[in-house]
Amino acid sequence: MSEILAVKKLTKYFLIKQPGLFRRKAVYLRAVDNIDFTVEEGETLGLVGESGSGKSTTAYMIVGMYSPTSGEILFKGMDINMLVTKRSLNVKKEIAIVFQDPSVSLNPQHTIRQILALPLAVHKIVPKSQLNDKIEELLKTVELPAIYAFKQPRAIGVGEKQLVAIARAIATNPNLIVLDEPTSALDVSVQAKIINKLLDLQKKLNLSYLFITHDLSLIRNVANRVAIMYLGKIREIASAKEFFENPLHPYTQMLLSAIPVVSEKENAVKQKKSLSKGEIPSPVNLPPGCGFNPRCRYKMDICLREDPIIREVSPGHYVRCHLY
Amino acid sequence: MAKNDLLSIENLYLSYRIYKGTLKVLNNVNFEVRQGEKVGLVGETGCGKTTTMKAILRILPEQAIITGEKISFKGVDLINAYEEELQYIRRKEIAMIFQDPTSSLNPVFTIEDQLCDVIKFALIGNNRSLKKPNINLKDIAVQALHNASMPDPVRILSNYPFQLSGGMRQRVCIAMALATERNLLIADEPTTNLDVTIQDQVLRLIKRLVEGKNISLILITHSLGIVREYTDRVYIMYAGSMVEMAETKELFENALHPYTLGLFGSVPKLTGEGISQGIPGSLPDYLNPPRGCRFAPRCSKAMEVCQYGVPPFQEIVPRHYVSCFLYVRRQSNERNPCCQKTH
Numbered sequence: 001m002s003e004i005l006a007v008k009k010l011t012k013y014f015l016i017k018q019p020g021l022f023r024r025k026a027v028y029l030r031a032v033d034n035i036d037f038t039v040e041e042g043e044t045l046g047l048v049g050e051s052g053s054g055k056s057t058t059a060y061m062i063v064g065m066y067s068p069t070s071g072e073i074l075f076k077g078m079d080i081n082m083l084v085t086k087r088s089l090n091v092k093k094e095i096a097i098v099f100q101d102p103s104v105s106l107n108p109q110h111t112i113r114q115i116l117a118l119p120l121a122v123h124k125i126v127p128k129s130q131l132n133d134k135i136e137e138l139l140k141t142v143e144l145p146a147i148y149a150f151k152q153p154r155a156i157g158v159g160e161k162q163l164v165a166i167a168r169a170i171a172t173n174p175n176l177i178v179l180d181e182p183t184s185a186l187d188v189s190v191q192a193k194i195i196n197k198l199l200d201l202q203k204k205l206n207l208s209y210l211f212i213t214h215d216l217s218l219i220r221n222v223a224n225r226v227a228i229m230y231l232g233k234i235r236e237i238a239s240a241k242e243f244f245e246n247p248l249h250p251y252t253q254m255l256l257s258a259i260p261v262v263s264e265k266e267n268a269v270k271q272k273k274s275l276s277k278g279e280i281p282s283p284v285n286l287p288p289g290c291g292f293n294p295r296c297r298y299k300m301d302i303c304l305r306e307d308p309i310i311r312e313v314s315p316g317h318y319v320r321c322h323l324y
Numbered sequence: 325m326a327k328n329d330l331l332s333i334e335n336l337y338l339s340y341r342i343y344k345g346t347l348k349v350l351n352n353v354n355f356e357v358r359q360g361e362k363v364g365l366v367g368e369t370g371c372g373k374t375t376t377m378k379a380i381l382r383i384l385p386e387q388a389i390i391t392g393e394k395i396s397f398k399g400v401d402l403i404n405a406y407e408e409e410l411q412y413i414r415r416k417e418i419a420m421i422f423q424d425p426t427s428s429l430n431p432v433f434t435i436e437d438q439l440c441d442v443i444k445f446a447l448i449g450n451n452r453s454l455k456k457p458n459i460n461l462k463d464i465a466v467q468a469l470h471n472a473s474m475p476d477p478v479r480i481l482s483n484y485p486f487q488l489s490g491g492m493r494q495r496v497c498i499a500m501a502l503a504t505e506r507n508l509l510i511a512d513e514p515t516t517n518l519d520v521t522i523q524d525q526v527l528r529l530i531k532r533l534v535e536g537k538n539i540s541l542i543l544i545t546h547s548l549g550i551v552r553e554y555t556d557r558v559y560i561m562y563a564g565s566m567v568e569m570a571e572t573k574e575l576f577e578n579a580l581h582p583y584t585l586g587l588f589g590s591v592p593k594l595t596g597e598g599i600s601q602g603i604p605g606s607l608p609d610y611l612n613p614p615r616g617c618r619f620a621p622r623c624s625k626a627m628e629v630c631q632y633g634v635p636p637f638q639e640i641v642p643r644h645y646v647s648c649f650l651y652v653r654r655q656s657n658e659r660n661p662c663c664q665k666t667h
Contacts (some may be wrong), residue, residue, distance in 0.1 A: 050519040050520070050521065050522075051519055157606045159606065160606075187368040187369055187546065188368070188546070188587060188590040188591055188602075189368065189586060189587060189590045189602045189603035190602060190606075191590065191592075191602070192589070192590035192592075192599045192600060192601060192602030192603075193601065193602040193604075195592075195599050196599060196601060196602070214519060214520065215592070216520070216594075217549075217591070217592040217593060217594050218592040220592065220593070220594055220595075220596040221592045221593070221596055221597075221598055221599050240596070241596075244594065244596070254521060255520060255521060258520045258521045258523070258524035259520060259549065259594065260547060260549025260550045260552065260553050261549050261552070261593075261594055262548045262549050262552055262576065262588065262591050262593070263576065263593070265595060266593055266594045266595055269594055269595055270594055276521035276522075276524045276525055277525070279489055279491055279492075279521075279522060280519070
């Protein structure tokens with residue numbers, strides 16, 4: 001397996017207030033702060049975290065919707081640290097994204113044929129004469145009837161809309177798909193169908209996924225490796241099995257113990273109750289030292305002074321905490 | 325109706341008249357809550373959970389037509405009640421927490437204005453002829469926020485909703501609902517928009533408050549995990565009817581209805597054993613719902629009888645009710661000859 005995506009020291013600050021007459025320094029929101037991770041070919045990297053932790057900002061930088069403040073994004077060794085408008089067509093073709101809410105991410109005035117035809121035409125995937133066949137084939141891949149090509153998004157169910165969004169993402173034969181909470185707008189019975197379809201496609205087309213979600217039970221079933229973000233920083237990365245069976249960071253332990261589960265069997269593997277307290281602080285006024293210290297139950301003096309660095313505790317298991 | 329029933333709904337039908345025809349939303353809903361009990365109501369989006377609750381409080385839009393047999397709360401028939409009676413029940417008896425705390429708080433008033441308004445309405449009603457009350461509303465408001473584990477309640481009172489985080493806003497809504505004495509709290513997906521750690525905190529808060537005051541709770545959610553941890557008894561709802569009801573433990577060990585089983589299979593598990601194929605199809609169109617069982621078009625075990633007969637909501641195992649022909653057959657083979665042809 002080789003790396004398909006490598007992110008190095010990626011940082012994104014949003015300017016909130018300009019320096020002015022009375023303010024010497026500008027005020028920044030630190031959405032993503034110095035993160036490193038890689039996605040291997042054919043694997044699923046789960047990126048989890050609460051809202052406001054910087055998951056989506058990371059995704060948007062990878063697909064080029066935001067330009068990073070600093071850091072590198074390497075795609076197959078190429079530097080793609082730039083906005084999507086400046087990227088070459090070849091790179092754009094290789095990276096696709098599926099957004100959270102398909103009701104908003106599909107143009108309501110276009111038919112599904114138009115929605116699917118656009119990426120095919122832009123990247124000249126097929127000659128014009130074969131366009132209809134290709135669209136039919138795409139719909140077939142996601143198990144939608146061919147007649148849907150002539151419908152508009154409002155005429156179909158929300159789960160089917162997400163399938164169209166997935167069909168659009170795979171239209172250009174990409175290598176990497178960024179899935180930004182693809183099922184959080186859906187019911188569980190529909191979610192199951194979408195997830196199975198995604199896992200199917202991954203095997204068939206050898207896709208790599210960057211799977212962003214806040215649902216830990218879901219990530220247990222889809223990801224090979226899991227990275228957890230809190231206040232713009234990655235706190236822990238490990239293989240999915242290791243992450244759920246032997247979580248090390250106190251934040252991971254707190255999150256895992258808060259999940260409501262449906263059976264005794266699951267309760268047995270769940271973390272012991274460590275009562276969750278507090279809320280995620282604002283990324284504008286970060287607490288000094290480790291960002292998690294106001295909510296941490298193992299808080300030590302050093303946590304208030306110094307931000308821990310990320311260390312490899314066991315092979316492939318990285319933690320950013322003073323405890324280790 | 326049993327003696328200790330607080331709320332009971334029998335054979336409730338509800339439809340909306342719209343331009344295209346009649347949306348037959350609720351179809352034979354049976355539901356009851358006893359004093360001090362925590363009841364869960366689970367179902368997917370659009371299955372009528374919130375509509376049922378709105379029917380109890382009678383806060384439905386004008387186009388809604390209720391043709392039910394009975395909604396009774398403490399013996400008062402809410403279907404034919406006068407507006408004054410309903411107002412009294414909304415003031416003193418039933419409180420509701422809505423799904424999205426952002427849209428259920430008014431953005432242009434401070435928390436104090438909104439909280440005191442609710443307390444005033446609960447204590448003295450809308451009657452303007454009464455003199456200014458002799459009670460300190462602000463004290464009650466502070467106490468209510470304090471009960472809802474709100475840090476620094478006095479400062480919060482002067483804040484506007486946008487200055488609070490999602491979890492804090494939901495705490496304000498809980499404080500609002502439980503500021504005065506109540507008998508029933510309806511929590512309509514109180515944690516859907518919140519993160520998992522905040523969800524944990526909010527649900528524990530609700531549980532602590534209702535148990536402390538012996539209030540009955542109806543917890544509406546689409547998460548089976550939440551129901552398992554926080555309720556005594558569960559109703560599973562699909563397309564406007566109750567399909568299964570049992571005590572929580574019984575339901576999670578021995579679910580019977582194909583829909584419930586499908587739901588259980590679709591939930592991603594922490595043990596990481598993969599996800600089943602889900603339930604094919606989608607909710608039926610309420611304009612033209614299926615003639616028989618409303619789940620039949622999506623059911624893998626559907627029989628001929630399911631297409632034209634509506635299954636009764638029957639007690640299959642003691643205190644475990646299911647609405648499905650699969651289980652009716654066992655009891656009354658002779659009376660339902662149509663069932664024998666199938667499979």
